[in-house]
Amino acid sequence: MTPAPPTTADLAQVHERFTATATAVDAGTQDVRAGLRWLGDRGLLRPGGDRPTRAGHAVRLLRTLAAASLADAFVAWSQTMVVEYLTCCPPAPDLADVLADLGAGVLPGATALAPAITDVGGGAPVPVVAERTADGWALTGPVPWASNLFPGAVVAVPARTRDGGRVVAVVRLGAPGVHVAPATPLSALNATGTSSVELDRAPVTAGAVLTRDLPAFLGLCRPTMLLTQAAMALGVADGALTSTAGAVAGAGGGPVAGVLEEDLHALQAHRDAVAGDLVALAARLDTAEPAACARARVEALHLVARAVELEGLARGGAGFRAGGASARRRREAAFLPLQAPTLLQLRAAATAAAQHRDR
Known part of the structure; x- marks a missing residue:
């Protein structure tokens, strides 16, 4: 029986659970494997369905996780991709139990x-x-x-x-x-x-x-990889923009609050556009151009960089305190462009493709 896609209520529960442990995970006092098992118990690590269905599920789940804790989202991303590799390339019988244990969250x-x-x-x-x-x-x-x-x-x-x-x-x-x-x-x-x-x-x-x-394997798995990476950037941006909105609401008006609110609305619109692109690309994953998935990830990386910068401005010195969620998001966001394919690799590939078209 194929597990049902996560509902809005399911994702709200995911956000609540992983927000509660984010500080402890970041400090290293909470084992992320407990989170993997929690997700596996609810059928969220191996949803079943065709490639677009699996990609759409992963985008929603990883966005929600990253809004709470990028560390938890990142281990879930790694788990998701290994499950995807074994699903796209049906393993020999000696790996069948491995796939089941990965989906259950009991095997990293x-x-x-x-x-x-x-x-x-x-x-x-x-x-x-x-x-x-x-x-x-x-x-x-x-x-x-x-x-x-x-x-x-x-x-x-x-x-x-x-x-x-x-x-x-x-x-x-x-x-x-x-x-x-x-x-x-x-x-x-x-x-x-x-x-x-x-x-x-x-x-x-x-x-x-x-x-x-290897080229065919990467060609098959790369679109899901790029969209789920973009989803994590989108999730961190969600957390930063929610925090900024709270700071604006508590600012009590004035010219500074007005500038923050204007920037916030612009970034929220950008966030919604990126989110819409990810959902649309996941839905047509089998026919989506690889370059479109790469562009979506680049846009998500630009978005998250601006979102954490705005959150830092909105929170001021309080957001710079070690151990706080704002400071954690700034550190988390610094990692995202380094994840392979890196932002530099994506930009280089886009440049090479443009030069090829111009010949």
């Missing part, structure tokens, strides 16, 4: 495809090398950046073969030859299990290889 999933995006985009090749073995592959090399690297997690890893091919394989933390580095403190999102992995002839069965056609 890490997506480590940033090097693949660089590789397919014409940059450095993926650093992990896959060598044939009697019953599958042996993977060797670094995974420089991934999140959800909790004990026992599964990681989707791109690797290059000796004959110049590219594969995406699923490895499990704790398996032989899989070594996780100690986490390095970050400016934000410290609760997300973010670190690096070193693979030393880590064994992968043939059934744990999702694809041997």
